[in-house]
Amino acid sequence: MPASYRSWCLDFYQHGIIAVPADAARLAFTAGVDIEMASQTYRQYLPSLVRAGQVSLATVDEAVRRVLKAKQRLGLFADPYRYSDQARQRANLLTPQHRALAREAAQKSIVLLKNTDALLPLPKSLRKVLVVGSLATDAESTLGPWPGVGLAADSITVLQGIRNAVDPDTEVTYLPGTAPNSEQIEDLRSIRQAARSAQVVVAVLGESANQSGEARSRTHLGLPGAQDALLRELLATGKPVVIVLMNGRPLVLSDTVAQAPALLETWFLGSETGHAVADILFGDVNPSGKLPITFARNVGQIPLYYAYKNTGRPPSGEGLYTSTYIDSPWTALYPFGFGLSYTTFSYATPHLSADRIASTDTLTVQVNVTNTGQRAGNEIVQLYLRDDVASVTRPVRQLRGFRKVHLEPGETRTVSFTLDAQDFALLDEHWRPMVEAGRFSVFVGADSTTDNQARFEVTDSRVLSGAGPSGRP
Template sequence: TRVLHAKGADYSGADTSGFAEAVRIAREADVAILLLGEHPNMSAESRNRTSLDLPGVQQQLAQLVHSIGKPTVVVLMNGRPLSIRWVADSIPAIVEAWYPGVQAGPAIADILFGDYSPSGKLPVTVPRNVGQVPIFYNHKNTGRPPNPKDSYTSQYIDVHWTPLFPFGHGLSYTTFAYDNLQLSAPRIRAEDSIVVSIDVTNTGSRAGDEVVQLYLRDDVASITRPVKALRGFRRISLPAGGRRTVTFTLDRDDFEFWGPQMKLIVEPGWFTVYVGTSSADVRQARFEVVE
């Protein structure tokens, strides 16, 4: 493998003098790899920006290299979510590396050459635009939840109300299918536990790891509760074609919340369980807590 390199542009600033060399080697290469993001000094204590867009002329560089027509990969190095709508719409492969440290080169190379199948999941929500901030998966419900058929609800007129990438999202070089979500009981008492199980199948052609995530919602409560909250996750390894039943146990610690008297309480009522590959890609079932 022969690696060609050009600086292209600085982290910030308006200097485009390196564009020509970057385009030249991109034309010569089989695959173009763009390393984009923020300098560590841009995302640290007392280091703030008013925009989450790629700083400087980085997006211009990406658009120019993309226009050549070569297969292109973007590797992001950043300390916070960035609004990368154009990159997500135009570049077929994005590696979120964050600030990876001294072993960044070998780790990224292993991913790009397929020696390791990625299995990480986003610990944050990535917005489409800075105007969506704050945006997070475990938000409280509103009086007018988003409804595509009703313009007078909580949504935007210029972008979809959902994030660009949801909390828990992450792709692999293989694919996984979820089915047969089961609960051990339709109703329980507050002091009881309930077992949640689901079957996960590796439907791809190579082995891989998957992080199975479980979220819980208290459907109706005396105090507004999050639309869903992460209550567990399991990392599993499956060969191509492999299948496994993954189980979670939920108990009082997962149901209770701080009540009006500042005591932990569990209120009777319905709960919804969500299990899936991210906070947005889930299967669901319901059970009831009774007195």
């Protein structure tokens, strides 16, 4: 039971959902929730519930029996501290192998959102680099809002990573400028001078760890504090600015951010944050990450997601009375699945194994993907599906598959997907999973907005057996 369980009980009590907090303990316990982790609700209320006959001793005995069986399976009776072995901890935590894996995971999580005129990757032989923003040295925030037992002292910051990556003769200057929770810019004169003398400015901006996560909702989703003002000052120097974003949610990026030539989304990457960011900045690794969420242009667009359902007047960019805005484009700033690379890729039209299939058949979708750039890279090929006409409303498209492929410059590879009834199915008005006869559109490309498509028809309808409302449809 989570630590916040007791507050939930009190909320239910205050709203009349349960009569008293003890009722919540009774309902949870008799429903099979055997372990309560932190709220002390069971300790406070179970004895009186048993005495009053509202919870039977047999129920308590069965819950205890399940807990003891779980401990037995884990071997805790033979060694109750088997997972608290200091020697094993020293031997296995933060080893070179584990750090290498953490670094690789962080590299693959970074998303290149913008790279005007191929500013990135930066050469390691730069004469002067200015790093600005308190997040560049915020080791605690690299771990994010739920670090567990992670220690900030074990993390590599962005500034450390940059200094470790550049040539020995490169001068790296750091100025904090401002913090995400501050409305002040520190030492603005020094920042201007350092920016003018630098060849490139790396601005590490976004949210600190305590501004994201549980109970950290925000009504304004732009850069918090004075960071936008700091960025305006940096851009005014005329020097190229690379923005490194650290954040736990999709931000609404201002017009100021849009003026920067390069933009990296790095999230909270963990103990190897600095090394991974530097690997991307200086081209040791070609970015391949794709957005798992949608970035809106304006907070007024929220909720905004790729698998939305059409309105009666779908937005098209043409005509007056459609579902658009008069003060902003209706589309996302950066859509689900979006992410750039230091190379480029092209897609051929998808090829289908058949134009018409039965509901029991599978469909093979193939597409040729070519690396049209000058360096090797990884591309995440994404397949989306739409049921064009159905008995219940359907999303405009749904992700039904993705493949990561490595391509050398000029190389072409055929990427294949296999779709079946589980992919075509929907939940009908009776909550039955079924495939309905009709036309489908399949989209294959680099993100959820791709218009690279082909169509096929399912010739018959069929209710699927052995599936339920929690299934893939």
